[in-house]
Amino acid sequence: MAFDILEPGLATSVQDQGRFGHYNVGIPQGGAMDQLSASMANALVGNTPGDAVLECAYLGPRFTTDADAVIAVTGAPVEVRVNGTPMTEWSRLTLAAGDEVSFGMLSGGTRYYIAVQGGVDVPEILGSRSTYALGALGGLQGRTLKAGDTVPVGAPSGSLPTMDEIPEVLRPVYAKEVTIRIMPGLYDHRLTAEGMETLLSAAWKLTPVADRTGLRYAGPDLEWKPRTQPFGAGSDPSNIVDAGYAIGSIQVPGGKEPIVLHRDAVSGGGYAMVATVISADMDVVARSAPGTLTYFEPVTMEQALAARADAAKVRRAVWG
Amino acid sequence: MADIVSPLPGIFYRKPGPDKDPYANEGDAIEAGQTIGVVEIMKQFSEIRSEVAGTLQSFAVEDSGTVNPGDVIATVSEG
Numbered sequence: 001m002a003f004d005i006l007e008p009g010l011a012t013s014v015q016d017q018g019r020f021g022h023y024n025v026g027i028p029q030g031g032a033m034d035q036l037s038a039s040m041a042n043a044l045v046g047n048t049p050g051d052a053v054l055e056c057a058y059l060g061p062r063f064t065t066d067a068d069a070v071i072a073v074t075g076a077p078v079e080v081r082v083n084g085t086p087m088t089e090w091s092r093l094t095l096a097a098g099d100e101v102s103f104g105m106l107s108g109g110t111r112y113y114i115a116v117q118g119g120v121d122v123p124e125i126l127g128s129r130s131t132y133a134l135g136a137l138g139g140l141q142g143r144t145l146k147a148g149d150t151v152p153v154g155a156p157s158g159s160l161p162t163m164d165e166i167p168e169v170l171r172p173v174y175a176k177e178v179t180i181r182i183m184p185g186l187y188d189h190r191l192t193a194e195g196m197e198t199l200l201s202a203a204w205k206l207t208p209v210a211d212r213t214g215l216r217y218a219g220p221d222l223e224w225k226p227r228t229q230p231f232g233a234g235s236d237p238s239n240i241v242d243a244g245y246a247i248g249s250i251q252v253p254g255g256k257e258p259i260v261l262h263r264d265a266v267s268g269g270g271y272a273m274v275a276t277v278i279s280a281d282m283d284v285v286a287r288s289a290p291g292t293l294t295y296f297e298p299v300t301m302e303q304a305l306a307a308r309a310d311a312a313k314v315r316r317a318v319w320g
Numbered sequence: 321m322a323d324i325v326s327p328l329p330g331i332f333y334r335k336p337g338p339d340k341d342p343y344a345n346e347g348d349a350i351e352a353g354q355t356i357g358v359v360e361i362m363k364q365f366s367e368i369r370s371e372v373a374g375t376l377q378s379f380a381v382e383d384s385g386t387v388n389p390g391d392v393i394a395t396v397s398e399g
Contacts, residue, residue: 010328010361010362010364010366011362011364057362058327058328058329058361058389059327059328059366105325105327105389105390106328106389107389107390208329208330208331208360208361208386210362211362211363289329289388290329290330290361290386290388291329291386291388
């Protein structure tokens, strides 16, 4: 069976948990930006956590199904419509062959996920179905969806779970103000004490320059320590001799507008990374809409690992 | 009166390019489906169209202004 795409939406792509083990050769892990929401959609339709879903940014697709299907939409708050009738997000929906699914306007957040029982069945490339559009890799022909596309759906792998709705208490929130936990490093020593204080105290506002690669925040300039330009580094004080970039690392080109690198980011380059967002908060970054006020809060490795364990508890509550 | 609303967040532009004429000006007669501007997000430009025919009364957002989903971009008096 398949979905026939009538309108593609702004940047709808096939995503799963990601493509691991190739970052050393510049292929990012990719995968759904808001992993928890994507995982919850899979749980509702009886998939495994590794099945591929459709990730919709801001404007969703309009599509019909060529066979009976079971779907769920999770993520940023949006009106879901089946044949024009409003349906509930975060719950299991049953489609009959020929039904048309469309979406209204977002009322918060940036991305929502469509899971279908059986999963989106595009070929695995380097162990993942995730679309890496910059590299024209994975997903449907390595790109975001177009009108006229046929999105293949796999055969159901198991029966439907009892849970047909994600309890409200487990659903992520889509706040206009967020605190993102970070660990300073690896290049925080390049900022002056005032520069670091500015990073940690300012109210950063997410700009519209935000996508799967990275998210840019507006706020005050950060002050760098003076230095002798090392051989191989650019002339700006924010430049370093090229180094590997961690997923979630924060770079501040020219000391202006920090960028949080996200799941489709390049694997290395010549900007000092002053801090890294902890893995538990990468989904929170992904959910932020332009204009979101963001505070960066420093934590220790122990606190970061505890936050990761807490996030795993939420996943266990959904997957049992 | 009909409001033209942005379905997505981003930067609203009234012109197709920096040295081009605006898509439409206040006081212009516009047709249903006519483009009155674009919103840029994630390096993509989405055309903003009027759903009704009439006269473009006013813009509620400046050129290069920031919009959020649901924001009114312009108002059209129908007929």
